[in-house]
Amino acid sequence: MTSQSGLRDILHFSHANGFPAGSYQILLDQLAEHYDVKTIDRLGHQPQYPVTDNWTQLEKELTHYFEQNYSRPVIAVGHSLGGLLSYMVARNRPDLIKGLIMLDSPVLTPMQAFGFKMLKRLNLSDRVTPAGRTDGRRQHWADQQEAMDYFSGKSLMKRFHPESLRHYVNAGTEWVDANDPAKGVRLRFDPETEMNIYRTIPHNVRSDKPLAMPSAVIGGRNSDVFWPMNGARMKSKVGMKVRWLPGGHMFPLEKPRETAELIHQLLGEML
Missing domain, CATH: 3.40.50.1820 (Alpha/Beta hydrolase fold, catalytic domain)
Known part of the structure; x- marks a missing residue:
């Protein structure tokens, strides 16, 4: 445009x-x-x-x-x-x-915002956000194909367009050591950051x-x-x-x- x-x-x-x-x-x-x-x-x-x-x-x-x-x-x-x-x-x-x-x-x-404000005050936001599922998530795989196989079975991603899943794995993982592929790949999006974002969703x-x-x-x-x-x-x-x-x-x-x-x-x- x-x-x-x-x-x-x-x-x-x-x-x-x-x-x-x-x-x-x-x-x-x-x-x-x-x-x-x-x-x-x-x-x-x-x-x-x-x-x-x-x-x-x-x-x-x-x-x-x-x-x-x-x-x-x-x-x-x-x-x-x-x-x-x-x-x-x-x-x-x-x-x-x-x-x-x-x-x-x-x-x-307004009702949703008040409810979420209270959940945050009581440290209960993990019960209504994906933060609880993110805690302890797997972060390491032998290679990108193993990561593909892993994510394709997840309920959140099982309906992804096949190329979208490939793009997610390409963008979302990196070599642990680029000089030593045997060390495998890991997530690029820090899981702790991901959890904190869910736990601090704006109520205001x-x-x-x-x-x-x-x-x-x-x-x-x-x-x-x-x-x-x-x-x-x-x-x-x-x-x-x-x-x-x-x-x-x-x-x-x-x-x-x-x-x-x-x-x-x-x-x-x-x-």
């Missing part, structure tokens, strides 16, 4: 927790046919932006990246963690964002007034994260377009081409 200046619009994509940006290569390649696509490889891995409650430093990481790397407002697209962080930047720094699309990223209703993000830019959210019809009540509130209070695609919370990696098509369609309607 070309802006009024004659330049292609910059589309910055932000990934979900635990899934480096390279995991979304099919989606990103398709979007790159229309936009100048940019990413941050792994959010939450820079020491100057530690994971804190309500993701205050992670929001700063994304804000500062936009400030330092882009000379004009960008289209912000994000999945899960990346979608909510993009929303937070759009809410607090609307000058940086031209349009916003969130992928299965709920802005909590406002959803009571419209954003300053066009925005939309795409939900998975079978998602256990983004519910119809979240979509209804984001439509009525924030003024967002709401669309749905088949699949669960990970639909951008299950149906990456369909997701890219709908993103491009929505941007054509919005901008």
